[in-house]
Amino acid sequence: RRSTTGAHTPGRRTWVHERTRSGCLRCGGRVRTAAQGEGTHARTTWFCPRCQPGPGPGE
Numbered sequence: 001r002r003s004t005t006g007a008h009t010p011g012r013r014t015w016v017h018e019r020t021r022s023g024c025l026r027c028g029g030r031v032r033t034a035a036q037g038e039g040t041h042a043r044t045t046w047f048c049p050r051c052q053p054g055p056g057p058g059e
């Protein structure tokens with residue numbers, strides 16, 4: 001199965017949701033994005049490598 005860390009936990013996602021420009025609210029670190037899902041279900045997940053393990057490797 002694929003990791004979906006934070007995918008269903010809004011409280012965690014909001015830390016970095018759409019904050020690629022501002023940085024992580026929690027630690028101020030650089031926020032990264034990762035595509036999750038497939039085709040029409042694909043969506044972008046924001047995560048902070050420092051606060052969260054992240055959905056997976058890659059951008």
Ligand SMILES: [Zn+2]
Nearest residue numbers: 024027048051
């Ligand atoms: Zn952070």
